[in-house]
Amino acid sequence: MTIRLRTHHLLCMLTYVGKGYSPAFVDNYEAIAARLSAGEEIVIVDGPDDICAPLLCGAQPHCLGDGVAERDRKAAEAVATLLAMPVMAGTRLTPSASLLLRLRRTFAEGDIRAACSGCEWSGLCDTVAAEGYAKARIAIATADVPTRRQGVLHRCCQT
Numbered sequence: 421m422t423i424r425l426r427t428h429h430l431l432c433m434l435t436y437v438g439k440g441y442s443p444a445f446v447d448n449y450e451a452i453a454a455r456l457s458a459g460e461e462i463v464i465v466d467g468p469d470d471i472c473a474p475l476l477c478g479a480q481p482h483c484l485g486d487g488v489a490e491r492d493r494k495a496a497e498a499v500a501t502l503l504a505m506p507v508m509a510g511t512r513l514t515p516s517a518s519l520l521l522r523l524r525r526t527f528a529e530g531d532i533r534a535a536c537s538g539c540e541w542s543g544l545c546d547t548v549a550a551e552g553y554a555k556a557r558i559a560i561a562t563a564d565v566p567t568r569r570q571g572v573l574h575r576c577c578q579t
């Protein structure tokens with residue numbers, strides 16, 4: 421199995437702490453967080469993904485809006501630059517300790533956050549990152565953690 425994610429959710433997954441748009445949204449996200457924590461592979465998709473799914477039955481879901489597509493574009497550009505690889509529909513990524521640590525460190529530094537501009541959750545994500553991801557729901561398997569850990573990286577490894 422793979423987890424279908426649109427590109428800006430590569431950022432959102434870093435700071436997910438069990439909050440969301442509705443109970444159904446959170447329940448679904450919890451299941452995805454557990455799968456990501458177990459290392460299940462991610463495949464990038466265009467448009468609504470597995471996290472969006474519970475919202476799609478509503479009238480005019482924001483997941484289909486131009487603003488969200490622009491958020492995806494900015495996230496894809498930032499993550500591709502960071503990882504020095506194309507990030508587009510069909511790209512496959514394993515949520516390994518090294519990937520999550522690298523993304524979280526760079527997110528905390530603010531260097532991959534252009535996609536977050538105007539997002540209603542930005543304040544929460546700022547706080548989660550500032551607290552070293554201590555409350556983040558996507559955990560990093562201990563056995564997969566690099567031996568060299570410091571500061572913010574060390575604390576997020578404990579989630």
Ligand code: SF4
Nearest residue numbers: 432536539541542545
């Ligand atoms: S600020 Fe918004 S777009 Fe950025 S990571 Fe948080 S929820 Fe996702």
